[in-house]
Amino acid sequence: MSAPRPPSPQPHPAFVHSGNAIIAAGNRGRFEAARLLALNLVSCPGAGTPTLVIETFRRWSDSPAAVILNRDRPSNDLQRLHATGMPILSIDPGPARRLDAARIAEAIDRLSLPECGLLFIDDLGEPIGPTEIDLGETIRIVVCPAIDPPTTLLDNPVVWPATDLLLVSKIDLLPHPSANVEALITAARHLHPEIAVIRLSARTGEGMSRWLSWLRTLLAARQLTTRPEY
């Protein structure tokens, strides 16, 4: 796996439309000022995102973390996340059932941001979370289960160019007859040759150290290159 690229300072051109872009830019500025990494975890049902967040936090002793999540999450996922002690805000995705930059802006007004830490944004959707809406995140991550990844992801020209990392979860379930991991990775790389790819299992821990070191490298770069606003 190649070293993580620094987060791109500008949103993908596909995002530059409407008032959302202006609000997203404001969110991005606030994340930079707090020198945190805002991770937009675009995921589908079955990706195991709550477990991934919990297991990441458990191993993440260096700095604080917080979670924003889509209220569409089942309540048991919410309870498990609350049990970690991380500050958590569950927000209403509205009638369109998708998070947007304005909802994230409201959330960060209410949540104390983890200075120099991680902000997980769990953006669950079906068949996959919204991939074309800029939230102002630092890093856009598609979390996809190794078994039965959504077919809409294959050859998706909107998703992959704007995604920094493809995180293939639950790899302990491999090999499996309905797994199509290599086809997914090939499709992602075809449309975004420099995309980072990490395979992991939050259950067995395989791949978790690679994921954590990827995050730490990006967070260290952020500390060096951004300054808080006064």
Ligand SMILES: Nc1nc2c(ncn2[C@@H]2O[C@H](COP(=O)(O)OP(=O)(O)OP(=O)(O)O)[C@@H](O)[C@H]2O)c(=O)[nH]1
């Ligand atoms: N085999 C395996 N199971 C996992 C893994 N991560 C989560 N799970 C299982 O999935 C169950 C539900 O956890 P969640 O984190 O909510 O995952 P999910 O419901 O599959 O996926 P979401 O729709 O993202 O919530 C857990 O109790 C685990 O049994 C993993 O890495 N491997």
Ligand SMILES: [Mg+2]
């Ligand atoms: Mg779940």
